[in-house]
Amino acid sequence: MSFLEFSSDAFIAAFFLYCFGFLFYMIAIGGKKWSNRDPEQHVKRWGRVAYIVSTLGLVAHLAFFFTRWIGAGHIPTSNMYEFMTFLGMSIMIAFTVIYSIYRSPLLGMFALPLTIIIVAYASVFPQEVQPLIPALNSIWLKIHVTTAALGEAFFAVGFAAGLMYLLRVVDFKGKTKEARRAQRWVEFTLYVIIVVISFIITVFVFRGMGYEAEFKQMQVNIDSRGQETTTEENVQYTMPPIFKPYNSETISMDSFIGMKQPLLETPYWMDGVNAGRKLNTVVWSIIAGSLLYGLLRLVFRKPLGAVIHPAMEGIDPEDLDEISYRAIAIGFPIFTLGALIFAMIWANIAWSRFWGWDPKEVWALITWLYYSAYLHLRLSRGWQGHRSAWLAVIGFVIVMFTLIGVNLIIAGLHSYAGV
Amino acid sequence: MFQNTKCECGHQNHVGTVLCEYCGKPLGEESLSEEPLEMRYDGVARRSQKANPSWIDRIWNFFSSVKIAVYLIVITLLGSTLGTIYPQESTFLSGDPTTYYEVNYGLPGKIYYALGLSRTYESWWFITLLVMIGTSLVICSLDRVLPLYRALNKQSIRKHLTFLKRQRVVFTRDIPGDPEEFVEKLGEQLKRKGYRVNRDGTALLAEKGRFSRWGPYINHIGLILFLLAVLARSIPGWYMDSYVTLPEGEAVEIKDTNYYIKNEKFTVQYYTDDELPDELKGTLRAKLYETKAVLYECTAYCGDLTREPELKEVHRHDIIVNDPLSYKGLHAYQFDFDETPKLKAVKPVLVDKQTGESYGPFELSMTNPEISYQVGPYTLELRDQFMEFAIGENGKPTTLSREPNAPAFFFLIKGPGLPKEGESYLYFPREIDKVRFSQDQINRDIADRFEIKVGSMENVVLSGATTFLNIRVDTAIPYVWVGAAISMIGLILGFYWQHRRIWLRIDDGKLTLGAHTNKNWFGMRGDVASALRKLDIVVEPKSLDNGGNKT
Structure with a gap:
């Protein structure tokens, strides 16, 4: 068996171990009130099992990482698949560090699903090993990408703890204006998470069905000398086209529950690379996410926040607040070093300048500014607890936009990490 | 406006002081509340x-x-x-x-x-x-x-009782036995945990990690230095950013410097199909861009148009992406390349169409042609040259660029049987341009008599790939890194260590303990609880929490 084959097996093993770990955490928390047991003993025992299983998952994940490194001959952080799996692994490492300080098993209940979602999201991208292009062939690929991801992983744990804090303290029975507003936003956050999960599910369902559609898109370009040229490009879809590319003809299209023609056309002003396909994917994710969310509401007959809230009873909210803050405080220097300083050193070697206002650079700076504002606000009265938790949640949205959104929407020099 | 800022302990504080600088007693508005104290900057003005x-x-x-x-x-x-x-x-x-x-x-x-x-x-x-x-x-x-x-720097050990009771970590209990002995024992335990312990009879101050308080300020100094370094680039001569185009084998002047740079050979390597995964087979995926570069310093006749400059080789480096050439603060980076071969020189002959006789060949360089050529009995005088020939808006010939993409040469042919002032002849070395711009029609009658032509491909000299380098001078860079390093040191000090302090005093057999940290209360409570446990006082760390984190 080659290193690369072993590596992909280890990846699958890690994924399932994480899933089981999550399941055990749910048993640990959800089974507290089962009959004939001491709740404290129960949480302790199952929390331990869950922690061991998820740590085994991390071990398998590390095995995946290093065998792929040996098999490929370069560190596996060179494209979106490799980076996202690495980020998932870093979140587990950050979780383990925070866990070793605070010994709060319940943190795993939120850190693990985050890892699972990110690892599953990674699998959406092409997985084969690609040889390095000259721009990436540098020792700084190892140093910059890994430290930046580790810093972001701590922000992710801060986000998990912040979300837990909100689910713990928001009054889901409250009728005041403030309580309702908090309920709505928590619910919206959960809805967004469900949309992301649905995106992954949708991708894999259509991939499993082998769905394909192809379009010929005409693009008009005007070059620097003012000459107009029309280029034709074939665009492949792997999801049924609700939106076909702008100015395109259908070449072939599988029918999907009676849908034989694209329903709509992408508006002209969405003219980025593969804009039509991306819009189509986003629309599918929102539809599937809304369906899944609606289904869950039907099953539980109450907002999802209110469903999770009782499970959080008995957790000290101030501990959660501190864990969230601490995770971010630990991550901040690492992020500064990896995403800014090391990035500047590498940029100075590869691109001849340490800073060039490339969108990815700007967004790394925005992330950094955001968390520095957060850290300064923590010094003020009234910015702990509730508000701080929201800041941690929003901060992670910015982190994810920097990592994924910039590549999807803005591109720029980091395009090799593209989609 | 008069404000009494004298504390009951007799210490005269500055206006704006929240906690008496000497005994820690809350002053002003802070003294009215029961909440844990605002301990930022230790309550100083x-x-x-x-x-x-x-x-x-x-x-x-x-x-x-x-x-x-x-x-x-x-x-x-x-x-x-x-x-x-x-x-x-x-x-x-x-x-x-x-x-x-x-x-x-x-x-x-x-x-x-x-x-x-x-x-x-x-x-x-x-x-x-x-x-x-x-x-x-x-x-x-x-x-x-x-x-x-x-x-x-001048903390007192015995603090006001209110100061202790209004900390976020508080513990009180009646202590039987000798209070001084108790304080000493507890001090021992705290020393083992790395605290610096100061005693004043039945009062104690244990402190650890004060240096971490300077972390944020060190970080700020680093950031200021960083920003100044960025501004310093506007100092004349500190910053340069230019591009040079280097055809193979030619030393090109780097503007505003005394240096010349030559591209001895540029190569691109692509991955072979064996090295590519199935999905990418058959695609061109670059493996390496390399410019074999030589840097020269000009020693004489620099910038003198009439004479060749004297060049001295000073440095040689194979530039690849991620590995620039560096010499005394000047850096050359691989930026781009153009692999399409460019015409470098041709060796044409002059054919007399009427007699069929041919004269020559003569070597005609695209970039550096002679002013006149003697070919057999004829003289070709070069009057004008176009690198990328085009007819301009005014109907006159012009050139679109300085790259030999469509070169054209305007000669005056003189010799036997020709008018004294010569006949003008426009020559396109590239066959494709000859047709495109209808050379024979432009030349009219003379086209029937003469033809300049290249016999075979052997008489065509093509240049290798052209490479584009980015030339940089950035004197501020070392200061940028120093700023970043200082900033990083500050961040590490500030975030990975905490300033923890424990105060305690025993009054009439009653122990009052208060503790403060600037971060990580979890660890602070743990320290207090474990020190007390060693003296057989068992407390749950969480129970020491006096609140204060509420929104």
Whole structure:
């Protein structure tokens, strides 16, 4: 068996171990009130099992990482698949560090699903090993990408703890204006998470069905000398086209529950690379996410926040607040070093300048500014607890936009990490 | 306005002091509450809390506020996002910015350009924000660090009871036995945990990690240095950013320097199919771009158009992406390349069409042709040369670029049987241009008599690939790194260590203990609980929490 084959097996093993770990955490928390047991003993025992299983998952994940490194001959952080799996692994490492300080098993209940979602999201991208292009062939690929991801992983744990804090303290029975507003936003956050999960599910369902559609898109370009040229490009879809590319003809299209023609056309002003396909994917994710969310509401007959809230009873909210803050405080220097300083050193070697206002650079700076504002606000009265938790949640949205959104929407020099 | 700032312990405090600098008793509004104390900067008066501020004080006060600092950070953050909506002008080399945005993005693009957002990061408002952040960094730090240093440098051991009771970590209990012995034993335990312990009879102050309090200020110093280094690039001669085009084998002057640079050979390597995964087989995936570069220093006749400069080789380096040439602060980076072969020289012959006789060959260089050529009995005088021939708007020939993409030579042919002033002849070395621009029609009658032509491919000299290098001088770079390093040291000190303090006193057999840390209360409570446990006082760490974290 080659290193690369072993590596992909280890990846699958890690994924399932994480899933089981999550399941055990749910048993640990959800089974507290089962009959004939001491709740404290129960949480302790199952929390331990869950922690061991998820740590085994991390071990398998590390095995995946290093065998792929040996098999490929370069560190596996060179494209979106490799980076996202690495980020998932870093979140587990950050979780383990925070866990070793605070010994709060319940943190795993939120850190693990985050890892699972990110690892599953990674699998959406092409997985084969690609040889390095000259721009990436540098020792700084190892140093910059890994430290930046580790810093972001701590922000992710801060986000998990912040979300837990909100689910713990928001009054889901409250009728005041403030309580309702908090309920709505928590619910919206959960809805967004469900949309992301649905995106992954949708991708894999259509991939499993082998769905394909192809379009010929005409693009008009005007070059620097003012000459107009029309280029034709074939665009492949792997999801049924609700939106076909702008100015395109259908070449072939599988029918999907009676849908034989694209329903709509992408508006002209969405003219980025593969804009039509991306819009189509986003629309599918929102539809599937809304369906899944609606289904869950039907099953539980109450907002999802209110469903999770009782499970959080008995957790000290101030501990959660501190864990969230601490995770971010630990991550901040690492992020500064990896995403800014090391990035500047590498940029100075590869691109001849340490800073060039490339969108990815700007967004790394925005992330950094955001968390520095957060850290300064923590010094003020009234910015702990509730508000701080929201800041941690929003901060992670910015982190994810920097990592994924910039590549999807803005591109720029980091395009090799593209989609 | 008169304010009594004298504490009951007799210490005279500055206006704005929250906690008496000597005994820690809460003063002013802080004394009215029962909540845990506001311990920021140990409750000392900051410079900005002067009575009767002058206008300088007002500016100082404005920039010394953390709230203003946060606003500045948030505004800069939001401003930065604007610059990422469309590409900045600096990111595209070709294309005219005045039309680029409208052509590519329609009306929103036009507005974007009109608002100046195509140069967001060079705009006056963005630079102003950065300067304001820099000012805020300096003033915020100075405003706090000096009073804080003073306060931490002369701490009293026996603090006011209220000070202890209103900490966020508090413990009280009746202690039987000798109070002094108890304090000594507890001090022993805290020493083992790495605390520096000071005793004053039945009172104790244990302290650890005070240096971490300086972390934020060290970080700010690093950031200020970083910002100054960036500004220093505008010092003349400190910063240079230019591009050179290097055809193979030619030493090219680097403008504004005394250096010449030569591309001895440029190579591109692609991955072979064996090295590529199945999905990428058959595609061109670059493996290596390499310019074998030689750097020369000009020793004489530099910039003299009539003479060849004297060059001395000073450095030689194979430039690849991620590995530039560096020599005395000058750096050359692989930027781009053009592999299409360019015509370097041709060796044509002059054919007399009537007799069929041919004269020559003579060597005609594209970039460096002679002024006249003697070919058999004829003289070819070069009158004009076009590298990329085109007919301009006024109907006259012109050149579109300095690259030999469509070279043309305008000769005067003189010799036997020709008018004394000569006959003009336009010569296109490339067959394709000859047809495209109808050479024979331009030359009219003379085209029937003479033809300049290249016999075979052997008489064509092509140049190798052209490489484009980015030449940089950035003297400020070392200062940038020093700033970043200092900043990083500050961050590490501030975030990975905490300043923890434990005060205690025993009054009439009753122990009162208070503890404070600037971060990580979990660890602070753990330290107190475990020290007490060693003296057989068992407390749950969490029970020491006196609240204070509430929103």
